[in-house]
Amino acid sequence: MASAARRGPGSVVVTGAAVLSAFGEGVGPLLAATLDGTPAFAPVRRFGVAGRRAAHAAAHPGAPVLAEELTRMVGQACDQAGLSAAQRADCPLHLAVHGDPDLPRVPEEDRPAHGSDAFADTVARRSGLSGASRAYTSACVASSTAVADAAALIARGRADRIVVAAGYLVDADQFAVFDAGRALARDGRVRPFSAGRSGLLLGDAVVAVVVESAASAARRRARPLARLAGWGRAGDAHHVCRPRPDGAGLARAITDALHRARLRPEEIGYVNAHGSGSPAGDTAESAALHRAFGDSARTVPVSSTKAVHGQALEAGALLELVVTMSALSAGKLPVNAGYLGPDPSCPLGLILDRPADAGSAYGLSLTMAFGGANTALLVGTP
Structure with a gap:
């Protein structure tokens, strides 16, 4: 049984969410698309891929600008949460990004103004949030780490609410x-x-959520979209890019x-x-689920x-958290698309062919990153 001190004294909820993906806005x-298993992968048009081994990604049409889209998504999430201008001005920002997209191409003397922290400050200022911002750049676990930090601060009474945002737009580099x-x-499909x-394929995602104490939401009469019931983080430092085969770090998370x-x-x-579609990664994740779930690993959907x-790098975990929340709320669970047949190294209860009915109020969203970082976010219906 978790102690009150470790778990924190207060419940944590999500009261607003906004998404831009390859499927458009919302x-x-x-x-x-996730319920139907309809992929967004198409030949890349945003930049040239001549001479590359692969040629597909899940990209939003046109030429979106990351700072502008982040500002829009933060605004939409705050609108859904019902936050006034004054409430937004008191709200910190946790921003997960690969970095300022302009950084690689500015003169060296101008680079300090284009670091990740400066980029987070710019997004916060444009969004009408407080000057208290944090930048998270820890690869695929960046946005899930940002959520876990926000939840811990709120659960312990150190903040009423925090906006967590993340963005990645498929780029040439x-x-x-x-x-x-x-x-x-190379075949243009991800097959977890x-x-x-x-292997994996990259995808666009710009996402924002408002994470808030349940007490604060109740005072404002805001309707929670989901509860953040638990979170876990663990590292295994097995290899710079290959996961630990037995999944011990993810199992701990x-x-x-x-x-x-x-x-x-x-x-x-x-x-x-996490299911990136890589041979080693999926096998390690399956091992982690068996370590953590025991016999239930073969039956949990x-x-x-x-x-x-697609894989949205620093924004991927937040995108998948929103998908998990929305699926539980809808009572339907997404299919595992791209499936060709069973792999004996991944004995899991995969959802195939059609969406499954949600049989529980709780779901886990898992993320693994280079360097052996692992996160687990546990959400429940409000």
Whole structure:
């Protein structure tokens, strides 16, 4: 049983959420695509890919500008949460980004003004938030770490509410890095936990959520979208880019999230897995679920929505948290798209062919990152 001091004295909820993805603006189109298993991958048009091994990504049409889209999504999330201008002005920002997109191409003397912290300050100022901002750049766990930090501060009474935002727009530099590392799927599809899987594909995501104490939301008569019931983080430092094969670090993160939420594994009704579609990563994640869930690992419904919206790097965990929240609220669970057939190294209860009915109020959203960082966010219906 978790102690009150460790878990924190107060409940934490999400009262606003906004998303821009390859499916357009809003949670609705994104959720519909994940439920149907309809991927957004298409040949890249945003920049040239001649000479690359892979040529596909899940990109929003046009030429979105990251700072502008972050400001819009923060505004929409705050609007949904019903925050006044004065309440926004007291609200800190936790921003997960790969960095200021302009940084690589500005003169060296101007680079201090284009660091991640300065970029976070700019987004906060444009959004009418307080000057208290934090930048998170820790690869795929950046935005889930930002959520966990926000939840811990709020649960312990050190903040009433915090806006967590994250953004990544598929760019030529990161595409080239992942392609050179032979991490991208050459067949244009992501196939999590499937036989024949060959890698990940990148995708756009700009996301913002308002994380708030349940007491604060109740005082404002704000309707929670979800509860943040638990969170866990763990590192294994196994390798700079390969996951630890036995999944011990991710298993610890899952167990800690369950501990904070005072829940047993069999009470979890859905796992939105990291499931990047890489051979080693999916196998390690499956091992982690078996370590953390025991016999329940073969029956708990599992899917990776990256098969639909792609890998959004620093923004991916927040995008998948919103998908998990929305799916639980809708009572339907996304399919594990791109599946070709079973892989004996991934014996999981995958959701195949059609959405599953939600059989529990609780779901886990899992993330793994380079360097052995692992996070688990546990959400429940309000």
